[in-house]
Amino acid sequence: MSLVTATIKRDLLLAARNPGEWLNPLMFFLMVAALFPLAVDPDPKFLSKIAGGVIWVAALLATLLSLDALYKADVEDGSLEQWLASGESLYAMSLGKALVHWCISGLPLTLMAPVLGLMLALPDDAFWALILSLAVGTPVLSLLGAVGAALTAGVRSGGLLLSLLILPLYIPVLIFAASAVYHAGIGMAWNGQIGFLGAMLALALCLTPFASAAALKLNLSR
Amino acid sequence: MSDALCFGGGVKTQLIAVVVMWQWLKQLYHRLGSPKWFYEITTGWIPWLAVLSVIGTVVGLVLGLLYAPADYLQGNSFRIIYIHVPAAILAQSAFMMMAVAGAVYLIWRMKMAAWVAKVIAPIGASFCLIALLTGAIWGKPTWGTWWVWDARLTSMLLLLFLYFGVMALQQAMESEDSSYRAGAILSLVGLVNIPIIKYSVEWWNTLHQPATLKLTEKPSMHPDMLIPLLIMIVTTYVFFALLVILRTRNEILWHERKRSWVKQILES
Numbered sequence: 442m443s444l445v446t447a448t449i450k451r452d453l454l455l456a457a458r459n460p461g462e463w464l465n466p467l468m469f470f471l472m473v474a475a476l477f478p479l480a481v482d483p484d485p486k487f488l489s490k491i492a493g494g495v496i497w498v499a500a501l502l503a504t505l506l507s508l509d510a511l512y513k514a515d516v517e518d519g520s521l522e523q524w525l526a527s528g529e530s531l532y533a534m535s536l537g538k539a540l541v542h543w544c545i546s547g548l549p550l551t552l553m554a555p556v557l558g559l560m561l562a563l564p565d566d567a568f569w570a571l572i573l574s575l576a577v578g579t580p581v582l583s584l585l586g587a588v589g590a591a592l593t594a595g596v597r598s599g600g601l602l603l604s605l606l607i608l609p610l611y612i613p614v615l616i617f618a619a620s621a622v623y624h625a626g627i628g629m630a631w632n633g634q635i636g637f638l639g640a641m642l643a644l645a646l647c648l649t650p651f652a653s654a655a656a657l658k659l660n661l662s663r
Numbered sequence: 664m665s666d667a668l669c670f671g672g673g674v675k676t677q678l679i680a681v682v683v684m685w686q687w688l689k690q691l692y693h694r695l696g697s698p699k700w701f702y703e704i705t706t707g708w709i710p711w712l713a714v715l716s717v718i719g720t721v722v723g724l725v726l727g728l729l730y731a732p733a734d735y736l737q738g739n740s741f742r743i744i745y746i747h748v749p750a751a752i753l754a755q756s757a758f759m760m761m762a763v764a765g766a767v768y769l770i771w772r773m774k775m776a777a778w779v780a781k782v783i784a785p786i787g788a789s790f791c792l793i794a795l796l797t798g799a800i801w802g803k804p805t806w807g808t809w810w811v812w813d814a815r816l817t818s819m820l821l822l823l824f825l826y827f828g829v830m831a832l833q834q835a836m837e838s839e840d841s842s843y844r845a846g847a848i849l850s851l852v853g854l855v856n857i858p859i860i861k862y863s864v865e866w867w868n869t870l871h872q873p874a875t876l877k878l879t880e881k882p883s884m885h886p887d888m889l890i891p892l893l894i895m896i897v898t899t900y901v902f903f904a905l906l907v908i909l910r911t912r913n914e915i916l917w918h919e920r921k922r923s924w925v926k927q928i929l930e931s
Contacts, residue, residue, distance in 0.1 A: 588852055592845050596835045605831050606849060609824040610856050613863035620867060641859070652852050655769070659841045659848075 444529045445537045452541040462510065463545040470503040470550055474557045485562040492561035493571060493622025499557075500550045500575060501582060501611055505604050507546045508586040511538060512594035516660050521594075525661055535653035536646075539587040540580075547579030563626065570625030570635075574618040577638040581614050584645040591656035614641060696773045698915040699924055705908045712905040719898025727891035734888075740804040743797050745891055749899035751794035754822060755857075757787030757903065761829070762854040765847025777843035778914040779907065781833060784846070786906050788826035790899075795819055814865040821860050825853045 456463055477495045478488060515521045524534055554575050555568055563571065589607040593599030621634035694700045727745035734741040764780035767773055798816060799809045810816065829846050836842035884892070919925045 585852075588848075592832060592849060593835070595837075595841075599835070602831055602835050605824075606828040609821045609828065609860070610852065612821055613856070613859045616863045616867040637863075648855065649852075652848055656845065656848050659844050 444524070444527055445533045448524075448534065449537045449541050452538070453544065456541075456545045463507065463549060466503040466507040466546055467549055467553060469506055470499050470553065471557065473499040473502060474561065478561070489562040489564050489626065490623075492558060492563040493567060493626065494619045495561060496554055496557050496563075496571065497574075497578075497615055497619045497622070500554070500579065501615060503550060504546055504579065504582045504586060505607065508542070508583075508590045508607070509593075509600040509603055511542055511587060511590040512657070512660075513599075516594045521657065522661060525658065531654035531657055532650045535587060535591065535657060536650045539584045539649070539653070542587065543580045543583040547575070547583055550579060551575040563622075566628060567622050567626035570622045570631050573635055574621045574638060577635060577642055578614050578618040581638070581641050581645045582611060584642075584649040585610050588649050588652045588656060591653045592659070594657075595660045614638065617641075696771075696775055698775060698919055699922075701775060702912055702915050702928075705912060708908065709905065712901055712908070716898055716902040716905055719894055719901060723891050723894035723898055727888075727895065731888045731891055732885065737805055740801065743801045745895045747794060747797040747801060748892060749896045750790045750797065751819065752896060753899050753903055754787055754791035754794050754819070757783050757790060758822065758825065758850065758857065759854065761787060762847075762850040765843075765850050768843055769847045769851075774918070775911075775915075777847075778911055778918070780847060780850070781843065782907055782910040782914060784826060784830050784833065786903065786910070788823060788830065790903070791819060791823045791826055795823065814867075818861045818864045821864070822857070825850075825857075829853070 474495055477491070481491075482488070512521065515524075524531070551572060554571055557563075558568055558571055586603075586607050589603045589610075592606065593603045596602060617634045617637045621631040621638070624634070625631040723745060728742050731742070733739050761780050761783040764776045764783065767776035768780060795816070798819070802811065802816075803809055829850050832849055833842045833846040836845055916925055916929075920929075
């Protein structure tokens with residue numbers, strides 16, 4: 442377990458020293474959300490209707506953008522081989538990597554989303570739904586995405602491929618999260634949707650590290 | 664006491680039957696692992712499967728297109744069901760077969776399973792595409808539009824995306840073994856996700872869209888319509904088996920091309 446905590450510390454330190462890694466997806470998040478009023482309609486009435494969906498699509502794309510780098514450096518500099526040789530549990534290792542990824546992508550996205558909500562005229566009632574849905578939903582995105590990142594770590598120009606693999610798997614999260622925000626906005630109950638997101642999070646926490654671990658081993662055998 | 668004995672004897676025979684079946688399955692499994700055995704045994708199957716799929720298609724389509732009564736609501740346009748539904752069913756079960764074959768390769772490293780999984784991906788994707796296209800053609804006269812965000816349409820579209828993902832990943836990998844393994848992992852992840860996607864899409868749809876464009880609820884189908892449909896479904900499975908066997912044989916010939924038995928076949 443010590444190796445896992447050491448890796449988590451190392452990755453957080455690396456992110457702190459190289460802020461572009463986690464700041465760029467955040468700026469991307471902001472810019473994508475700003476495109477919609479420009480391209481579609483800046484009318485607040487219209488915006489307040491689509492705000493939740495737009496913010497969620499932007500968050501999803503920003504997560505995808507930051508996933509590509511998750512295992513790349515570790516494959517290139519040989520850290521991955523050291524992990525595999527160390528005999529430590531790959532399950533714990535990939536879980537740790539996904540959690541670090543959430544800390545530097547999902548968490549800042551969650552914290553920044555209310556600002557975007559203000560810009561997109563999100564209804565007042567929907568702010569908590571937005572924050573909660575992002576807090577519960579983005580870890581699922583990180584966990585599922587880590588599987589894709591592990592699969593494509595050794596592939597040249599794997600970024601686009603990663604999006605192809607992972608986007609269909611993100612659809613359920615998007616559906617439930619956007620609908621929670623939308624229903625909160627029109628004054629209906631939204632705890633059911635958050636419950637579903639929580640169920641998906643539990644499932645992803647248990648199962649995706651297995652797939653990630655299997656996919657990581659694959660990078661060694663080449 | 665005697666009852667208990669009888670019961671015990673029943674369990675015993677059942678146990679023996681299970682053990683015998685298990686042994687038989689194990690034997691079959693080990694044989695299936697041999698490319699040569701598979702190649703030789705399927706040589707005799709191909710003409711049968713081909714004839715069966717031609718006869719089934721002709722009978723099913725003639726019965727369906729000429730003899731089945733027209734639908735009271737949709738008229739003759741409903742007849743595309745005889746292609747649409749079998750293709751849709753097959754697209755879904757092909758994904759399951761691909762994932763199972765992939766799992767067999769991941770766990771037991773059986774080469775045959777990897778080849779079968781690789782071969783199924785494009786075939787399954789083609790059936791998925793056929794289902795979507797015929798669905799669109801059917802939708803035009805029935806719903807008045809080529810595409811609606813109906814739950815079933817959307818989940819078929821996502822299934823097609825999953826197939827594309829598996830195929831793209833397999834092509835991107837440099838070594839053959841890692842392409843098989845990566846495809847297997849992704850199709851297993853996809854298999855877990857398919858029910859989640861299906862139910863979330865249905866749930867989303869029922870919330871967002873009132874049932875304006877629903878297919879007329881099928882009251883139990885008239886046998887004259889149902890029998891051709893069943894024939895077409897079975898035939899599509901036979902045709903699928905034929906395609907998979909033919910393409911797997913190609914893979915076998917290519918991968919075993921340096922073996923003496925393949926050289927003999929190729930020379931004769």
